[in-house]
Amino acid sequence: MATTDRSLGRWISALEGGSREAAAQLDDAWRTAGRAHVIGVSGPPGAGKSVLVGRLVGRYLADGRAVGVLAVDPTSPLSGGAILADRLRMTVPRTAGRVFVRSLASRGSLGGLARVVPSAVRALECAGFDPVLIETVGVGQNEVDVATAADTVVLVQGPAGGDDIQGLKGGLLEVGDVLVANKCDLDGIDQTVAMLQEVARARRREGWQPPVVRVSARDGIGIDALQEAIEGHRRWARDSGHHADSARRRARAEILALAAQRLAETLAGNALDARVADGELTMTAALERLLERASPRQSNDGRKQAAGS
């Protein structure tokens, strides 16, 4: 179990690298770990997610809570590298209490998060952090992985033209439990608030109507109201039984993420893709072989090849 920042930092790296030993440590620690409130923060690029997360961290620290943060930034599709700059905008008072911030690169995941996020959330829970905040990459319409990874989803929108907002309506806004109109001092924010309220009203029948909160993350305005809205959603989820649903959703997301990682590693360790490209194997046959090789009983050869490459 990770008791220092150093060991927790190493643990998350090992999980990210697909270490089975680290995964076994997580299985072990998870049995006795407390459960955290997992808060996802998502929205388009430049909406103010990082600044807002910094504010929320400060707010929860002031309540005496130990706060974990996972901040995801995009991996360059060309080089595989990434600039992880979320913490550049998160002014977290280092002396205010226990806070652990980890930046993660999306590494090819297209849903707005990184594959390791569900496991890293649990590692933070095992280390005693509650709440755990997840900041997604700046998203467009369809990056809704945050909905499966978090108990409460906060969607952040700035003042924007109709086109951006229309684009969001169909997908992402449907998964928001709390809707934030950020940069509330700027022109055009009333339009954003009206749109968010319309979205919220349309969701009344689900039993939870997402509150719309006006915030200026930069100036620290509306942060208390935002925290109250987040906590309100948590109470509702607990009282209505929705919390059990979100635990199951999180488990499902993590199983699928781990499976995808295992399959990618197995594929990297042999030439199935080349054989499909050469026309030697059909796609269906390649899939069957990949699944066979990824399963524990027969995975030894594939593993050794992958490790030796």
Place this chain on the structure above:
Amino acid sequence: MSSRAPNIESASGERVRVLLCNPGLDGHDRGVKVVARGLRDAGMEVVYLPLRSTIEDVVSVAVQEDVDVVGISNLSATLVATCRRIKEMLAALGADDVLIVCGGTVLADDRRELARLGIHGVFGPGSKRDDIVHYIRGHVPHDRRTRPAGE
């Protein structure tokens, strides 16, 4: 360019993580931003800290982010003191396997002092991106990413 091979390596999950910082009262950040972009283009994951971070911030972030490399930019002649302190504090946290590299205007005397601290990756004005990348790749312990987490 020469970035083909690194990409394939990074696809296997062994991605080098670098913290770039400019601690203290130095306000020159153009160089470190150019380096950030260069390292990204070489397939590395770069955590970037704001200007005027404290040394305590740098060390805490390096450990939480579990970086392989801390790159320190400095154009105000306080490099040796800064590096010495960061090295000591990393070691105190058990993170003495983190590689320290430096950039900026470095005086000849300071270079000798840095070498005495075991810091040899010092890149002044006119350094080539590929030289920095090559130095980092050559000096990050190859098994660091894949070693078990441990306690």
